[in-house]
Amino acid sequence: MKHRINYRMLFDRLEEGIFVIYKSQFVVVNDGFVSLTGYTADELNGLDFNFGLIWAPESREMITRYVDGVNTGIQPASNYQVTVLKKNGEKIRADAHLSWFHYKDGMAVMGVVREITDRVQEENTLKESEEKYRTLTQNIPGMVYRALPDWSVKMVSGCERICSYTIHDFLSGQVNWTDIIHQEDREKVFMESYPLSQAPQSLIQQYRIVAKNGETRWVSDHKQSVFRKDGSFLQIDGFVFDITERKKLLNDLIVAKEKAEENNRLKAAFLANISHEIRTPMNGIIGFSDILKQENLTEDESREYLRYIHKSCDRLLNTINDLMEISQIETGQVTVKKVKVHVKEVVKNIIESFKPKTENKGLQFRYIIPVNDDDLILVTDQRLLERILMTLIKNALKFTSQGSIEFGYTMSDDSIIFHVKDTGIGIPADRHDAIFDRFVQGNPGHSRAYEGTGLGLPIAKAYTEYLGGFISLVSEPAKGTKFFVSLPLEHPFPSTPKGTDTVENGKKSPGNGNYVLPEKIILAEDDPLLMQYLVSIFSHEPVKLVKTENGRETVEACSENPDAGLVLMDIMMPVMDGIEATRKIRESGNKIPIVAQTAFTRPLDEELAQWAGFDDHILKPYGKDQLLRLITRLMTENPKDNEPLKNP
Secondary structure (H helix, E strand, C coil): CHHHHHHHHHHHHCCCEEEEEECCEEEEECHHHHHHHCCCHHHHCCCECCCCCCECHHHHHHHHHHHHHHHHCCCCCEEEEEEEECCCCCEEEEEEEEEEEEECCEEEEEEEEEECHHHHHHHHHHHHHHHHHHHHHHHCCEEEEEECCCCCEEEEECHHHHHCCCHHHHHCCCCCHHHHECHHHHHHHHHHHHHHHCCCCEEEEEEEEECCCCCEEEEEEEEEEEECCCCCEEEEEEEEEECHHHHHHHHHHHHHHHHHHHHHHHHHHHHHHHHHHHHHHHHHHHHHHHHHCCCCCCHHHHHHHHHHHHHHHHHHHHHHHHHHHHHHHHCCCCCCCCEEEEHHHHHHHHHHHHHHHHHHCCCEEEEECCCCCCCCEEEECHHHHHHHHHHHHHHHHHCCCCCEEEEEEEECCCEEEEEEEECCCCCCHHHCCHHHCCCCCCCCCCCCCCCCCCCHHHHHHHHHHHCCCEEEEEEECCCEEEEEEEEECCCCCCCCCCCCCCCCCCCCCCCCCCCCCCCEEEEECCCHHHHHHHHHHCCCCCCEEEEECCHHHHHHHHHHCCCCCEEEEECCCCCCCHHHHHHHHHHCCCCCCEEEEECCCCHHHHHHHHHHCCCEEEECCCCHHHHHHHHHHHHHCCCCCCCCCCCC
């Protein structure tokens, strides 16, 4: 009896709730089960275990299945999580261990129930926390990781965004983080990371990785070392951001900054050079002009000084022309006007122009022209073509002190290739591209042995590209340079009979020095100095001059002088400009040849002049021979078949 009492006391003192079901009724319950359910032992004993007020429906079904199984045969012990409905209506979660044993004349089921409500709440809280953490890490635009001392990855999230490897690739050990660090950066990363294993600290590194698809990416790795309480190194926690685009942007900014600084340096050098190229000839012009004022000069000295002044003027004009042309190129104002050009005639004119200059310098001037191409006509812009070729020959002449200069062209199936070869100083290989850059000279800096703006080759290259071709060179220092200009043959026209004009715009010089001039010329110029210059040009020619100072006077002069053979019309004049005056003259039916004098170089001005009814134009400044040749050509041409263009 005493032992039975002791067992009962022990049975009741157990924290777990214990019950015995026999023939579907509770026959034994301990104090733990009474406390768990809130019912008394008297209320529970004899109560059908299936009583709906003790078990939640899903839990009642689980227990019923087990009890039914025991009654029909041997049923192994089983564990369940159940929901108990307490007498006060509270729901609690519990672990239930069910087993069977022989009892009296049948089978009984014993259940051991332990409340786990707090544990379940903790687990749910933990799951919620993990879910929030997972959501957080998934939304971070990078990768979160935990690495052990051997760099094996214990936990990782967001890795596919960074390196294309999956979480499984890392957690299964198929790939380690160290495996994807770029080989060139790996040693640096290890060396910088070593202090993390010695003491708790943080580190930020930027390095490259190789993604699963083979792409190289830049990452920023923010890591923190974690140590146990005993001071041993536990792990590294960190997150990684993809900074590839940021790195590219930074590199682009650095390149742009360096380029801007280089451009500023080049522009400063360019401006200094331009200042030199303007002030130097101006100094010669002003200086020798002052000297010419002296009364004790000999005739030879005066002629020599005048030659110096003329040379300085040419140099200054070349500088101004370069600046104007590069400005047109920079602003996209170059207009290509393709016409029929007699190639051999252009080449011969260039040769005649440069041959005296090469001879004066003691150089041999050779030219190579195909024998059977006398009638070759090229469809191109003659002005741009001549500018390209003359620039190359000028350069050859400038940089060659002895030896020879060769000029000519060859033909292929679809192109014509001009070349200029010299035996000058040559160009280093590392400057072959730079010499075509704007604001760059072959010999930059203050120790310049050769004059010039350094814009000739950039202009020649730009014009060549405008004509659909390309320019190239071969050169070696101290041995010379050979430039090539390749232009496409765009449906060449057959040659016209000799003696006729093969150039559409008609600019062809007779080349014999014998001028054909009209008996009377009307000079329309408002600048007194330029008017005096024009008068001096014709002072020794059998020509009568009629002078006007504005457009209105010029229109009246044409009406009052029907025997006049030519009008030299300035564009910019007071009262009425030259374009309006020309339109008035054409509207009256007067077909007198009119030549525009202009300081403008824009293609629009030339087109406007043609629209107004000018026969030709001449660009200021111009020389006597240039003007007289132009007039001679107009006087010897056949009269125009078409009426001048009218204002639409």
